[in-house]
Amino acid sequence: MTHTSLVKIEGVNDKNDTSFYLGKRVAYCYRAANQKKGKSRVIWGKVTASHGNNGVVRTKFKRNLPPRAMGDRIRVMLYPSRV
Amino acid sequence: MTATETKHPRYYPAEDVKPTKAVHKVKQNPPRVRKSITPGTILILLAGRFRGKRVVCLKSLSSGLLLVSGPFKINGVPLRRVNQAYAIATSTKVDVSGVDVASISDDYFSRSKDAKTEGEDEFFLGDAPKPAVVSDQRKEDQKKVDAALLKAVAAEPMLEAYLAAQFTLTSSDKPHKMKF
Numbered sequence: 001m002t003h004t005s006l007v008k009i010e011g012v013n014d015k016n017d018t019s020f021y022l023g024k025r026v027a028y029c030y031r032a033a034n035q036k037k038g039k040s041r042v043i044w045g046k047v048t049a050s051h052g053n054n055g056v057v058r059t060k061f062k063r064n065l066p067p068r069a070m071g072d073r074i075r076v077m078l079y080p081s082r083v
Numbered sequence: 084m085t086a087t088e089t090k091h092p093r094y095y096p097a098e099d100v101k102p103t104k105a106v107h108k109v110k111q112n113p114p115r116v117r118k119s120i121t122p123g124t125i126l127i128l129l130a131g132r133f134r135g136k137r138v139v140c141l142k143s144l145s146s147g148l149l150l151v152s153g154p155f156k157i158n159g160v161p162l163r164r165v166n167q168a169y170a171i172a173t174s175t176k177v178d179v180s181g182v183d184v185a186s187i188s189d190d191y192f193s194r195s196k197d198a199k200t201e202g203e204d205e206f207f208l209g210d211a212p213k214p215a216v217v218s219d220q221r222k223e224d225q226k227k228v229d230a231a232l233l234k235a236v237a238a239e240p241m242l243e244a245y246l247a248a249q250f251t252l253t254s255s256d257k258p259h260k261m262k263f
Contacts, residue, residue, distance in 0.1 A: 011255075011256075011257040011259075011260075012257070012259060017257075017259045017260070018259075019259075020258065020259035021259065077129070077130070078129050078171065078258060079129040079130055079168055079169045080168035080169070081129060081167075081168055081169065081170060081171050082117075083119065083171045083172060083263050
């Protein structure tokens, strides 16, 4: 069972605005010294719910994020698209 | 014997024969496609080799995937299937009534069986990626479909340039506020 991480999406400052991002896939990309199919690695996750009133969003990753990801960049994809 | 008595049949099977159960046929509904996606809608592809490309949706296939074409001459996207979850439907539409895609279905895209025949040499060469060979049939179908499509695209001002341009997000963009 994975834990929830909180993600602040740029430009999203309201709870209503988060509805677009619910369900969207999310990726934490990082580099590592030992190459495994390339220098960069990804932990995939998805946006599960909104958190609070100011646009923060809850996400769950396939594996929990490492502590050094706090304050680090996360990529929010535009898929699965509901538009 | 009176008329009301049931007459036992002379022959009956040694084992009890179970009456056949009523078979509930599973009804397959046609796959659901978003209302915003209709033949002629311009889609933005979100993932895969052609991510960011703007592409014309030709029809929805029975598997639920969308049949899509660049047109190939404009942005290099061939006749291809796309999952609607990986496409944003824009409000721009092209008239594709003149495009004949009735013959193209999911079977058109199935992999050819003879790709598996591997000789000894190939086995020892290892996993070198084989160059993709586009069959002549595909090229012909592409030309046929695009001929009608390009006419429809040329009818609208700036549409060709729009399809050639890629969709990108820059720093001040807010997808949740965009009207696609």
